[in-house]
Every structure is written in C-alpha cells, then in structure tokens.
Amino acid sequence: MNKISNKIIRIYEKFFISIGSTSIFIAQSKRFIIEVKPSNGECDVDAPRLLALSPFRFRGDLEALADSKKFQVFKVSDKWQKKMAALFYPKGFKLGFNYYDSNPDTQIKKIQDSTRKFFLKFLKDLYAKFDIDCVIGACVWYPQDYEWGYVSRMINTPYVVLHRENLITGDGHYEQRVLQLKRYGIFSGNHIIVHNERSKKAFVESGYVTSEKIDALGCVRMDEFIKSINAQVSIGASVNMQNSKKVTFFSFQRGVGLRGVTEVWPQNHEEGYTDLFAKTHVAFAQLALDNPDIEFVIKAKWGGGWLLEIE
Template sequence: MTSLKKIMKTAILIVARQSVFIPLIARFVAQKLVDFDLVQADRAGANRNILALNAIRYGQDLKRINGQGEFRVKTLDPDIQNWINALFIGGLTGERVKRLGARVFLKSNAPENQRVVAKQEAYLQKLIRRICKCSDVEAIVTCTFYYAQDHVWMSAAEEAGVPFVVLHKECMKDESIIPEMTKQYATGEIYFRFKGTRMTVYNDNEKKCQVDSGIVSEDKVVVTGCPRTDVLFKRRLEAGFPDPGKCVTFFSFRHLIGGLRDPELKTGFSVDGSNGAVRLFAESHAAFAQTAILHPDWEFVIKPKWLKNWAPFIEKTILEEIGVDIADISNLRVDVSEPAQSLIDRSKVVVGLNSTAVIEARVAGRDVVIPVFEEAEGRHRDRIYFRKYFDTDFMVARSGAHQQELIEKAMLSVTPVLNNQDDRIFREFFGFTDGKCTERVVALLKDEIELKHRGSA
C-alpha cells in the first residue's frame, strides 16, 4: 500500500508539472505573494516590485530597500517555493533526494539526477517568467548563494530574462579565517557555484573568499556595504544614540566558532567536549551569570540567535558551573525577542565573540568585552576574529574572573573605557560608513533590470 501511495503521488506530480498548468500555477503564486510592508513602501513612494525569497532571514536589509522609494518588496512563503520544487524533486525522486541530501543531489554528476535538474530548470524558466508577468515583478533576490531551495531558481531566472540578485548576508570573514573559508567555499559540499545575475557583499574580505574559491567570477560580485547599517552610521554622524541604561548584554556563541564544522554536531554544541570552544563557552557564560548575581539592580540579558537547543544548553551550563538555576537569578534572562539594536541602545556594556553585533555596539559607542581564554588561546586560537582591534576597540578578557572585572569597570565608568574614533574596523567589515549602502544595492538592481530589458528588446 505504501509503495502504491508513492507511485500515485509521483503520478500526480508528473501531471501537475505539465506546461499546460503553468499559467494556472503562476496566477496562484502571484496571488500568494505578500507585501513586505505595504504602508512603508507607499509612504516612500515605491512603485516597482521585486520578489524576495527567504525574506525572514534578512528582514532588516529588505526593510531598508522597501523604504528607499524605488522598489516594493514582495515575499513568497517558503512552503510554496518548496511545493514548486517538489514538482520535480518530490515523489519517487524525493526519496532519492532524501537519501543523498538535497545539495548532493543537485551537485551530482549522475545522468538520472542531472536530467531531473535540467527538467526542473526548463519548467522554472517558464513559471518564473509567468509569475513575474502576473505580479509585475522585475527582479528576484535572496540572501545567500548556497541555499539548496534557490539553486535552480537562480539559473532558471537568468534564462528567463529575470535578474536574480543575491544580497549575501554571511559576510563576517576576519582575515584569520579567509584561507579556511576560501577552502570551504571551494570544496565544501554545502556550497554551490553562483548561477545568478549578480551578488552583493558587504566587504572586500567576503569578495576575496568568493572569487579566490571559484564560487563566483570577479565581475559578478559587487561590494555595496551592509544596508541595515545605514541607520546606524547616520545615527553615529548625528550623535543620535541614546544614553545607555543599567543593562549588560551577552550576544551568545556556540561551541563551533570561527567557521568550525563538524557533521556530528548539528546543534553547534559538543556534548562530550571533544570539539569546539567548550570551556570558553562554559566559563564566559558562568562568569556573566555570576556578575548578574553580584549586581541585582542591573539587567543582564543573554541573547542567542535562537532558543531551540541553544537556550537549554546555556541554562544547563550555568547550573553545572556555578550551581545556580538561571530561573533563580531574577535580573538575568535568556531572550531572543528583543532586537539586537534595541539591546545595544539600552546596554552600557556588550559581551560577544566573532559577531557583527559587537561591531555594531562599537558604532553606538558602547564598551565591548570579548572573552579570549581557554580554547580561544589554545586549540582554536586561529578562530578568534578582530585580534588587530583588541585593546583599541575591544576590551579583552583573559579569564572568567577578568571578564567580570572588565564588565564591572565599564558598568561603573561615566564615559566609555575605550573611545577609539578610528573607522578601520567598520570599513573592513561593513564596507562603507557613509549610510548609502542601500542606495548602492537599489542602483545595482535598477541597472540589472535595465540590462535585462535591453537584452530582450
């Protein structure tokens, strides 16, 4: 019975993907597109449409584009995109994809797999052209070049005459990790060669990784800076950051730091302590909790990127290290609900490791403490970013006790302990400090759309 169901499901998919149904599916998809923020776009006077895939993953950058006054951002539910992909990699083929993994399947040289991908691309060319016509979409964007769900859409959009631009958001490449990341881009099974129209990156470090690895040709990748930082740098120029409150924020990290990979550690945490910055994680988080206990009149926040697996690990570690349940520390919480910039605005001190958040905190003039001890000065010393900015931009903690000491020093200081006004770190990692990164991205989109129009004329 199970085999019969699989065969019937495959038969339905085969029928559904016939060309005769493309106009119907395109109209359905066009009706399901959602305006990112229609009020914002209308207020800005935007009247041209772009389609953003995976919108939840780069919302701040999309918000800037949506409010620029040129393009309205429309989004597609990932479930609908996955359903469209399943027309070709579902059913019996889907079983093969599950066994291999989507990325391995898409990169496979096996003729039977290549035939499926070729058919999917030919179908998507027609479907994308129809969707764009139905919804007046002029370009498609996504936030990285290596999402499996977008891979065939890139090349199909190109062939369909629709610009597919990747607004690449994973650009935190310290000089210490560039050789390793270049190697991972070139050989790692999760990465694809770029098949879209253009790729924007925040900085030269990321561009170097991509070009040197062969992921993308130099003429296709453009350094535009980081759109979401435009507001930050404009506030900096206008001295527009508020005075901090009695708050300290720790932007949490996991055991796998600085580009470390381990297929056994899907959560990023090593249970047996055999890989990653295990002791650094434990001691830095425990010291943060101890500092909270000693200062009950201050608010202490630990912010992971997400709660699942991560928050329980933080709570377990603190209990094991200092024997106190985090629930019993009334002024300490693990929270993902408050945006990073809001926490930075409210915080007198920020703690973090290898994160854009610590650079954003420096833009806001906050003191930042970076824990650099245990594995950070041992087996994973080469995985620690920003070393050339230590002591000028960042306070460096050499132990858990020293971390507590530095946090308290910054808490009690009337002015920032470190008040370096040099822009080097901002330019290296965010590309530009002029507040015009969104303008560069919008200009690139307009240029690519115009080129496609001229090419099809």
C-alpha cells in the same frame, strides 16, 4: 485525512507538471506572494519590483528597501519554494552540497534538467503576473533559492544576492569559507552584494564569482541606524552612558565550524566545544549577577533547542 488530501494534491500537481501546465501553481501564488509595504506611506507605482526569496532570512533588509520607496518589494513563502522544489525529487532524495557541483551525478542532473524545463515556463508566467523586474536572495547557498535564481537569469530576470553571511573572523575561518565556496562551482546569478571587503575577497579567491560581479556595499538595514547616529552628532546630542550600559554575548553552537563533527549540536557531549560552551555561558551569567546595574544579553541565532542548551 490531511495526509490523504496532501497526497491527492501532490498527484494533481505532478500531473500538471507532466503536461507543462503552470495554471495551478500561478493560482496558488496569490497565497504565497505578498507585498512588503513601506511603513511611511506608499511607494511609486513605477518603481522597480523586487521578488525576495526566503524572505525571513533578510532580517530587516526587505523593510528597509520598501521604506526607501525606490523599490516595490514582494516576498515569496520559502515553504512554497521548498514544496515546488520537492515535486522534482525522487523518493528518498536528500539535498546536499553535491547539488551545486559543476559536473553533478546522473540523478542530480536529471532533477536539475526536469526542474529547469518546467521553471522556464513557470517563472515566466509568475513574473509576468506580478510584473517582477528583479529577484533577490539572502545567501548564495540556500538550496530552496538555487533553481529560482538559476532560471531567473536564464529568462533575463536579474538575480542578485544580498549575501548575509559575512562575518569571517580568523585565518582558519577565511580558508574554510574559500573551500566552502569552491564546492559550489560558479555563481549562476547576475550579481552578489556583500557587507565587507574581506567577504568579497573570499568569494573572488574561491573562483565562485569574478570581481566584476561582486561588490562590498555594507548592510542595507544598518543605513537608518547610521543616519540616526550621524543626526545626533550633527546636533550635538549626547547619550547618558550611565543609564544605557549593556553587554551582549553572541552564543554559539557546540559543533559549529568543526570538520568531522556532522551536527552543530552533537548528541555526544564529548564532541565539539562542550567545555568552552558551558564555561563561557556560566561566566557571562556570573558577570550579570555581579553587576546588577548593567544589562547582560545572550543573543542566540535561533530559539527552541538552542535556548534549552543554554539553560
């Protein structure tokens, strides 16, 4: 029954798109856009209003921005974003890196043109309803954010990316990031904020963005942590390290960052970092057994299958 009702709704939605009407989608927005309230009082009603795309990717930044009371923060459901984008995809279409090409193929160009034609009106109406002053994203390559950011700038609503993928380690990793960004053409938003100078350098070197449109300003959600540390230092507070020993191991996927390996968890266990993955996790577990007075934590990026791989 759900499949039938969803199909009927999709037909109606496509009909509204064909006649250029945004009314059904603006009505839906009440369910998919909510405010991120400050944890310590109310925000000034005259503060600029931000709309965050793919909000679960911000990892605490939205709450930090809301708690600053310098912004009114709203977030839109990424599922709704994906659903809106999919309304313009032909049957069987798979979104890939080629979507970002400066000279896309005929099929992608058609999708982009039809999406942008409708989004020009849809986003104008949506932002007017919620009085949005600026749109923010968490990463430059999230496909569900791409057209929202692109069209936002077209209608003079700034699109700023607080880019979260900034841990660039060795030289090989740096070169890979530069090559990755080169595939995306030119940044279509207004500004990018990264955590560190190395990340900024990779962005500029790739040609994806000019140095005038990117800044390295640190990580928003770390501000309160730094303030608390500085406060302890200023009052001469001390931490009893004997009672707070902790070691954290950041887990990794067996196929992460490997060219020619198409999956981060290859089904073929002869591919990727199979031995390295097993030996490092076992060694860490053994350290935990040998040192019961120390807390050992394995930090996985996701749950589910990742945890099963570790177990």
